[in-house]
Amino acid sequence: MNINSTLFFQAIVFLILVWFTMKFVWPPIAKALDERAQKIADGLAAADKAKTDLAEANKRVEHELVQSRNETASLLANAERRAQAIVDEAKARAAAEGEKIIAAARSDAEQQLVQARESLRDQVAVLAVKGAEQILRKEVNAGVHSDLLNRLKTEL
Template sequence: MDQLINDFSLGLFFWQLVIFIGLIFLMAKFAWKPILNSLDAREQGITDALAAAENAKLEMANLEASNEAAAQEARNQRDEMLKDAREIKEKMISEASGQAQEKADKIIASAQEAIESEKKAALADIKSQVANLSVDIAEKLTRKELSEKDAQSKLIEQLLAEANI
């Protein structure tokens, strides 16, 4: 270090100082502003990117919430549709059961009417046969001489026996 102090030249120091100040002046005029502007632009870009990331995060949370709400709405609609389908099924079963019961009642009523009609026809036929039989018996009785009661009783029993055959 002693050698630096011994070799020190005031002229050289002056010119080095002038060059250094000139260099600082030139750098301040031409280099510092673009460097500072690029640093500011980079800082602003980073700030904007952070803000965009925060917005994306909030938007993602909102999107997840809306997706959950949409899924819940879809579940509610599905449950409502299933409920409606069950109600329609029960209504259709009830209507079909009612119609089947109605048809069965009609068939039973028709069968009862047919039975009643045939019963009346059978009774009318039996009455007609009894009347014809009575007329035949009376006719045969009046043709014969009816002087004896035993002969009458015997004749009636005989005619009844023939009628039962």
């Protein structure tokens, strides 16, 4: 065997191997590499989109939080104003009720004072009649002397 023929056959085998590899082995490997590259590109694109969506969602969440804080502060302020109004209204009602109670007590006291005066007048009139009866030692008729007794009442 000659070195040239060996080289020639090795070159032919090499070319057959290259052709076989290019025809049957290389396309599935290239296809798998292309699919893998596409999956990686899709994954990176999805990651970028997810990052953008996350940033947008964070902005919306922050906006909602600010809005919720503002609404909460507004509701709290309204509740405080309403509570103060209720307290003021209760104070006003209590003051009015107190005035009514004081007025009723004064009226009751006035009525009791008038009743006490009337009672005292009647008692003084009875005592005056008894005293006059004892002084005069004669019988005094209350029915006959009612004008005198009424005048005595009004003077007292």
